[in-house]
Amino acid sequence: MPLRVGYVREHFSSPLLQFAEIDAGRTIVLVECPSGTGQLISRLTNDDIDIAIALTDPLISGIANGSKAYKLVGSYVSTPLNWAVITGKESKYQSISDLKDTTIGISRQGSGSQTMAYVMALQQGWPTDNLKFKINNDIRGLINSVNDNSTSAFMWEWFTTKPFLDAGEVRFIGSVPTPWPSWMIAAHPSPTRAPQDEVRVFLETLTKYICTFDSAENRARANIDFIAAKFGYPVGDIEAWLKTVSYPKDCLVVSEKVVMDTLSLLEKAGVVKAPEGGFDVGEFVETNVAKLV
Template structure:
């Protein structure tokens, strides 16, 4: 079998995966960077550009509910993702409340950047009547972080939501402002694989996730956090040491990537349904319908 093609976003969260691929050398998997985020990752999965993906929990679950051709096969990051609310350096917006009735930039429809705006809108009560339709909010597709930064500065968008530390270099350079944040009410990253057994043989997927666990455990250890994690991220991404240490204090990984918390999935289903980000499937919210039960344990 050819190596699995693994879609991901090349950022600090991917550090254990990058360490794994350095040792694997392309023997069992190759990486395909998708800088447009989870929306691009899911599209790549549908278009036979990747086989396995590490992507945002909410967007993966919503995609499965819509009939996308993949299932969850593992856990990756156990802590919430902190999304910065980002606006232009000279914009008139200074708080979440100021953004009602405006146009938000997103990378793609179906991406985390869209879903988190919907979550924020429901937290703020920006809905029509008692329904789930958002009130006077529009979206503009900007493809990636560079397009989003341009859009909030040229005024075509009011704001966008993106992971805090990923966006902080633009803040440090004075190109954008942060006016708040929206943490996810669920663990932030999961692993999914295409449902085709030809593209994703069960044993290959199981081996990939199980081996990734050992790299996650090493990265997540106290000793690594104090030393080699900082140096690795600094070398790979060029972040200031103080930002790396601050991020490491906020992030946690599962002790076993081959397990998925079924109760967490049910809670996430309910939140996403309430915000209108997904519709309850005819079969209901059964975690086993969202997971490849031959490749992962639902506990």
């Protein structure tokens, strides 16, 4: 049986999409999760997928908050994610500071959109224990919520949402980059759902596609053509994004420092609480698959 790989259909997923096109369902089947990492974690829990390529922070916070549905097995994007802070086209909010004590839109509980709202609050010096959220499921629900004033703002990756900015549906009032590398890879611990040797082969093969995508030659032309065809982004936006993103040289490597530093920041934001004696990185990483460094 091919591995069921959950992903979000965004420009970041381009190397994975190229892998899947050549693989043609022999070793992997892609399962699109448009609501983001919260949905990916839910589908791992509900036996809808075996592997998830998802945002670092909610993956780590999910394990810290008790999820046994997955462990980290690899890394996917090594640069931060730039989250736009987005409000309605005619809303009264003009800056991030205006959002204090308002209701923030999120896609799902435990999503990156929620985690980053805590990080934004921490940066602004706001209390994190009384933040108010409204779940709006997906990007269209989030856009509707800021325009009907049921929420003040929401956070989503900058280039993914820029087409809605260009169309005049929303306004950007700031941005908050993640303090950690943005994407990691998680797998269900079951040996029947995600056999470790198959997961390892998947990650080794994905690394080859990433290295090809990440080459200077392909960044100059082929990547731009691929992303424009798949996602319809303007060439200027694609070129700007490519200047900001880096991928790992080996998807099987997980940095212990990244995991622990992320946990430290999430604890300060009030998203997780350390157990007595502190966090154990072994609870987060499947070291029979990943190379923990």
